[in-house]
Amino acid sequence: MEVIPxxxxxxLVDFSVYLIITxxxxxxxxxxxxxxxxxxxxxxxxxxxxxxIPGRILALLYGYPHGAEYASYEFNYxxxxxxxxxxxxxxxxxxxxxLLTLIMAMMLGAAVGYVTSRPAIRxxxxxxxxxxxxxxxxxxxxxxxxxxxIGGTTxxxxxxxxxxxxxxRFTAATLVLLTLSIVVLIVVxxxxxxxxxxxxxAMRDSEVAITVYGRDIARLRTYALIVGASIAAxxxxxxxxxxxxxxxxxxxxxxxxxWPWAFMMLGGTGNNVGVVLGVLLFVIVKTFIVTYRxxxxxxxxxxxxWLEYTFxxxxxxxxxxxxxxxxxxxxxxxxxxxxxxxxxxxxLETPEEIRA
Amino acid sequence: MSNDYILVTKEVTKRxxxxxxxxxxxIAVRRxxxxxxxxxxxxxxxxxxxxxxxxxxxxxxxxxxxxEDITELPPYEIYRLGFVRTFxxxxxFQSLTVxxxxxxxxxxxxxxxxxxxxxxxxxKHEEGxxxxxxxxxxxxxxxxxxxxxAYKLGAAQLKMxxxxxxxxxxxxxxxLDEPIxxxxxxxxxxxxxxxxxxxDEFDASFLLIEHRIxxxxxxxxxVYVMDKGKIVTEGRPSEVIKNPKVIEIYIGE
Ligand SMILES: Nc1ncnc2c1ncn2[C@@H]1O[C@H](COP(=O)(O)OP(=O)(O)OP(=O)(O)O)[C@@H](O)[C@H]1O
Ligand SMILES: [Mg+2]
Numbered sequence: 241m242e243v244i245p246x247x248x249x250x251x252l253v254d255f256s257v258y259l260i261i262t263x264x265x266x267x268x269x270x271x272x273x274x275x276x277x278x279x280x281x282x283x284x285x286x287x288x289x290x291x292x293i294p295g296r297i298l299a300l301l302y303g304y305p306h307g308a309e310y311a312s313y314e315f316n317y318x319x320x321x322x323x324x325x326x327x328x329x330x331x332x333x334x335x336x337x338x339l340l341t342l343i344m345a346m347m348l349g350a351a352v353g354y355v356t357s358r359p360a361i362r363x364x365x366x367x368x369x370x371x372x373x374x375x376x377x378x379x380x381x382x383x384x385x386x387x388x389x390i391g392g393t394t395x396x397x398x399x400x401x402x403x404x405x406x407x408x409r410f411t412a413a414t415l416v417l418l419t420l421s422i423v424v425l426i427v428v429x430x431x432x433x434x435x436x437x438x439x440x441x442a443m444r445d446s447e448v449a450i451t452v453y454g455r456d457i458a459r460l461r462t463y464a465l466i467v468g469a470s471i472a473a474x475x476x477x478x479x480x481x482x483x484x485x486x487x488x489x490x491x492x493x494x495x496x497x498x499w500p501w502a503f504m505m506l507g508g509t510g511n512n513v514g515v516v517l518g519v520l521l522f523v524i525v526k527t528f529i530v531t532y533r534x535x536x537x538x539x540x541x542x543x544x545x546w547l548e549y550t551f552x553x554x555x556x557x558x559x560x561x562x563x564x565x566x567x568x569x570x571x572x573x574x575x576x577x578x579x580x581x582x583x584x585x586x587x588l589e590t591p592e593e594i595r596a
Numbered sequence: 597m598s599n600d601y602i603l604v605t606k607e608v609t610k611r612x613x614x615x616x617x618x619x620x621x622x623i624a625v626r627r628x629x630x631x632x633x634x635x636x637x638x639x640x641x642x643x644x645x646x647x648x649x650x651x652x653x654x655x656x657x658x659x660x661x662x663x664e665d666i667t668e669l670p671p672y673e674i675y676r677l678g679f680v681r682t683f684x685x686x687x688x689f690q691s692l693t694v695x696x697x698x699x700x701x702x703x704x705x706x707x708x709x710x711x712x713x714x715x716x717x718x719x720k721h722e723e724g725x726x727x728x729x730x731x732x733x734x735x736x737x738x739x740x741x742x743x744x745x746a747y748k749l750g751a752a753q754l755k756m757x758x759x760x761x762x763x764x765x766x767x768x769x770x771x772l773d774e775p776i777x778x779x780x781x782x783x784x785x786x787x788x789x790x791x792x793x794x795x796d797e798f799d800a801s802f803l804l805i806e807h808r809i810x811x812x813x814x815x816x817x818x819v820y821v822m823d824k825g826k827i828v829t830e831g832r833p834s835e836v837i838k839n840p841k842v843i844e845i846y847i848g849e
């Protein structure tokens with residue numbers, strides 16, 4: 241029983257999660273100009289934290305198996321069911337576990353960002369892109385085939401920190417996700433409308449000039465990768481909590497690297513507001529395709545399962561061909577209000593004109 | 597001796613494959629002077645600046661800045677010590693505004709993301725930087741265009757943006773690589789006299805690379821003439837201009 245229609249919930253959840261992840265991508269790719277083709281790596285890091293850690297902590301606290309057997313399909317659903325009963329009774333514990341996990345996800349995400357920054361210091365463009373892409377795939381494949389982490393191909397259930405809310409669980413969880421995605425938007429806006437954001441864009445425009453003007457590009461890249469990865473990991477952890485389960489095969493490079501790229505390119509690379517719009521549009525269209533693909537089936541000459549992939553792929557090609565800057569192109573950014581800058585300008589201009 | 601000089605190169609050599617672009621060049625820029633480096637196209641002037649600022653690695657020789665050996669340092673370390681340069685072919689930050697281009701030449705604590713998030717920690721510095729940037733922009737006649745993205749500027753304006761960025765960085769030594777190329781003579785004179793006034797006001801030093809000796813020579817304290825990778829002659833402007841080798845290079849060819 242939900243107050244909001246399921247299709248709207250579905251759109252809002254996808255929007256929130258993808259907004260967080262696409263904003264993080266935009267900071268790295270749009271602002272810093274890095275070929276971040278391994279976004280899935282930090283997303284899966286967050287998912288792994290949420291899938292592997294809170295359940296184990298609770299299992300440890302309440303005397304259930306918490307080692308490799310925690311993730312085994314024979315035990316996992318039973319343990320998590322028990323844990324969920326405990327969580328249902330205790331809102332405080334639920335909230336505590338939820339927040340602690342998010343913090344851990346962001347910290348581990350930051351660490352992963354740091355690790356990816358090591359090759360990023362030396363490699364350029366395509367080489368870096370391929371390296372990041374490969375790193376993402378490697379972690380996904382390890383989590384998929386090494387079952388003690390998150391149950392391998394069968395996955396694990398994740399303790400549900402929203403269960404205590406009762407019948408409106410999905411609505412509540414959706415609203416929490418939406419709120420957090422807006423917090424991320426505000427944080428990212430602040431970060432990018434600052435000397436940090438300016439330095440990233442300057443580096444993107446000319447590495448040699450920013451180096452001559454005193455910036456160590458290795459350090460700037462490291463900053464961007466750490467911040468971006470920790471935000472993306474937050475997105476991964478939130479998605480895992482929402483769905484209540486975690487299976488590595490969900491985290492493909494298609495859905496968590498290339499889709500965010502498509503959303504960013506559609507909305508406007510280097511423009512956070514554009515990203516909001518891009519994610520929203522894509523998610524809505526995608527949701528309608530998924531919902532109504534049964535209806536469309538007779539009219540397409542292939543399995544309609546592929547419709548949403550076809551749509552995203554087509555969209556990427558069309559955007560790249562006809563509007564590479566996206567719906568809302570990048571705009572000049574003012575670190576302080578334009579009015580204030582103008583005031584500084586007018587107080588200085590006249591007396592300081594060129595001395596002959 | 598070396599304390600009189602802000603920059604000293606000792607037999608610096610830079611080769612590109614079989615071509616020796618800079619051939620055992622030794623120059624010295626005295627503190628608080630405008631030292632000019634002139635020479636025909638392809639003489640190796642820009643290459644020498646690139647080697648001095650760490651953009652290229654020297655094949656041989658040493659570069660000393662402010663009594664410190666900077667031969668092996670990357671450009672950003674050299675900036676930190678107080679040495680910046682402009683690019684002969686402007687390298688603006690294309691999508692940044694004119695104002696932001698100048699701001700990007702000054703470092704801010706707010707470039708650390710942990711500090712960037714707390715606006716109160718960098719806003720004061722930012723306002724000061726904006727004031728300084730506008731000051732520079734008005735000197736080079738670009739303040740009206742402060743909110744235009746750099747890619748919309750014309751060639752001469754981009755040259756001036758290069759100059760404004762370098763001057764705003766507040767360095768001890770600024771290498772200006774043909775700062776007035778393509779700029780009309782009246783304006784060029786203004787810029788160069790402003791450079792001289794900055795030299796006095798901030799005790800700065802300049803290495804000025806210029807082709808247009810008719811305009812630039814009066815603003816120089818000392819001149820090096822370079823040709824085919826080598827220093828041909830050096831001296832006060834009035835002496836150098838009478839040197840037969842210089843006359844040969846500039847007129848006789
Ligand atoms: N990156 C490079 N790779 C190969 N050759 C180069 C490179 N940079 C410069 N050269 C060559 O080195 C020589 C010196 O060039 P440089 O640009 O230093 O001359 P310049 O004195 O600055 O000339 P101009 O007055 O035209 O600016 C030229 O023959 C040039 O073609
Ligand atoms: Mg040159």
